[in-house]
Amino acid sequence: MKSNNDSSLPVINQRELNRALLARQMLLQRENISSMEAIERFIGLQAQAVNPPYYALWNRLENFQQEHLAELIIHKQVVRIALMRSTIHLVSTRDALALRPWIQPVLDRALKGAYGKHIAGVDLQAAAAAGREILETAGPMTLSDLGKRLNEQWPTVDHDALGAAVRNSVPLVQVPPRGLWGVSGQALHTTIEAWLGQSLSLGTVAEALLVRYLQAYGPAAVKDFQAWSGLTKLRDLFEHMRPRLILFQNEQGEELFDLPDAPRPDSSTEAAPRFLGEFDHILLSHADRTRIIDDSDRRRIITNNGLVKASILVDGFVAGLWTIQERGNTAVLNIEPFHSLTSEQRQLLKDEGERLLRFATDGALQFDISFADQAND
Template identity: 55%
Template sequence: MAPVLSRQTLNRALLSRQLLLSRARIPVHDAVAHLFGLQAQAPNPPYVALWNRLEDFAPGELSRLITDRRAVRIALMRSTIHLVTADDCLALRPVLAPALERGLAAAYGKQLTGLDLDAVAAHGRELVEAQPRTFAELGELLAQRFPGYDGGALAPVVRIRVPLVQVPPRGLWGSSGQAAHTSAESWLSAGLAVPSADDMVLRYLAAYGPASVRDVQAWAGVTRLKEVVERLRPRLLALRDEHGVELFDLPDAPRPEADVPAPVRLLGEFDSVLLSHADRTRIISDEHRKRIFTVNGIIRATVLIDGSVAGMWRMERERGRAVLAVEPFTEFTAADRDAVAEEGARLLAFAAADAAAHEVRIA
C-alpha cells in the first residue's frame, strides 16, 4: 500500500522544492533552472519570485542573465510567457509544440482556412531573424505577403510554429520596452533539442512534486502524460493523497514533516507555485482561489501564512511614498501581522528603493 501524504505534508514538500521554506544561497541561474519556469506575463514577477526564494537577491543578476542570453522569456507551458534558462528553452519548446499547435487551431482555425501555414511560418521566421519585431509589426508585414488574411491571426502562426523569444530591454529590471521577438535558434545560436517528455516530467517533480498525472498535465498544458509517467514508474516513488489519488515523486526529493515551520512570504503576481497543479488546495483553498484568479487572467499577489494563501497585497505610490496594502482573508494574529509587516518592509526596500518613504498597511 502506497504511503498517504496529508495536505499539510504536500504543502511543506511544495514549499521546500520552491525554496519558500527558507531562502536559498545559490546562483540565480541555478535557481531559475531548478524552478523550471517562472511565470512572466509581466516583466517584474520573476524578480519578485526570486526575491522570495533567494538570500540577498540582486535584480541586476537576473537582468544580466537575460542580456547575456543565458535566460529568455518565451511562450511555453499553457502557451504562457515564462522565464527559463536558455537550455530549458531549447529543451521544453519541442515537447510542448503539439499542444501549442492545437491551441492555435482552436483559436484561429477558421480565420486561417485555406492558408499554407508552413509558408507563413517560414516568412515570419525570415522577418523576425532580420530584426526583432513586435506582434503588431509582424502581423502587418505578414498581411502584406498574404493578402485577405488578418495580421492578428497571422502573427500567432509564427508565434506557435517558430519559437519566439522576447529580446531586451523587455524583461529587464527598471527598464521598459515593447515585447519584440526573434527566433530562439537565432538568439541563442543553437538548435532545439530532441523532445523528451520523460525529462520534462522528472524536472517538474523536482520543482513541484509530489504530483498526480493530472497535476503534471495542468502545469504543462499537455494531455496524455499518463503513458510517460507509467514508463517512468520504476524510477519513481508511488504515494497517495488523503483522497486516494495516486501521486508520484522522485525517491530522493525532500518531503519535510508537516509541522516544519513555514515563514510568511509575499508572492508576486502570477507566481508559478499557485498555477502548477490541478489540485491546488495544498497551497490555496478553493474559496480563496476565486479571489486571487480574476476573470481577465490576472493572478493577484498573495500573502502566505503557515504556507497557505491567507490574503493578497498590492503596491501603490502616493506622492513619492510607496505603500504596500495588505488585505487579509481572515483575521491575522498579532504575530502574523508583525511578520507580514516586517516582510512587507523588506519587499518595499527591494521593489521601491527609489521611494522617499515606505509604509505597510494591513486592513
C-alpha cells in the same frame, strides 16, 4: 486519474503536500544559490509580465538583487519564450532549446483555440516560413507589426492572427529591453536561432523532465504534470517511470508519484509569510492546487481572463492580496487578508513587507504598511 483508495499506499495529507512544495520551492527558507540555478530548478519562471520573475527569485534566494536577473537576460543566458501552457516563461537558454520542440502540440492547440476561425485555409507552414524570413532579415519586431507585414501575402487575414500563427509555429523569443526591471516598452520578437546562434535540441526530454518536475513540484499526480505542461496523455510516461518512483495517495485516494529522496517535511514545519508576485509559478503548476490555495480563495486570486494577482502566504497557504503604491517619497504596501490574522502573523507580515518595499521601490524615503480595515482583528 486513478482513485482506488489503495490502503497499501501511504496517505500524504494536504499540509504535508504543502510543506513538500514549499521546501522544493525554497519558500521555507531562502537558499544561497545563483539565479540561474534557481531558474533551472523550477524549469523556468512564469513571465507574462516583466516584474514577476524578479519577485519569484527575491522570495527564494538570499541577497537577490534585480541586476542578477537583468544581466542574465542581457547576456542571453536566459530568454523569454512561449512554452508550458502556451504562456511566456523565463527559462535558461538550454531549457528553451530543449523544451520548445516538446511543447509544440500545446502551442498548436492554443493557436487553434484562439484563432482557428481566422486562420482557416491559411497554409501555416508557409506563413511560418514567411514570418521567420521577415524577422531574421528585418530584425526584432512586435507580433502586430509582423502580422501587418504578412498581410502583403495574406491580405484578407487578421494581422493579429498571422502574428500569433508565427509565434506559435516558430520558436520566438522576446528580446531586451523587454524583461528588464523598471524598463517599459513593447515586446519585440525574433527567432531563437537568430538570437542565440543555436538550433533547437531535438532529443526527447520527457523522462528527465518528469524527474525535474517532481523535484520542484512533487509529489504529483499525472493530471498535475499535464496541467503544468499543457500536454495530455502522459499516463504512459508515468507508467514507464513507475519503477524509479515512490507512490502515495492523497486524502481523496488519488495516486501521487514522487522521487525517493525528495524532501517531505513534517506538516508541523513552520512556514514564514511570503509575498508572491503576480503569476507566481507555484500557483499554476498543479491541477489540484489545494496544496497551496483553498478552492474558495482561488477565484479571488486567479481571474476569469487569466490574470494571477500578487498574493500573501500565511502558514504556507494563500491568505490574501498585496499591492504597492508610491506616494511622493513614501512607499505603501497594502495588504488585503482573506481571513482574520493573529497579532503575531500581522507583525511577521509587516517585517517581511518592509523588506519587500526596500527591494521593490527605488528612492522611497519612508515605508508604510496598511492592512485592509475589513480584515482587522
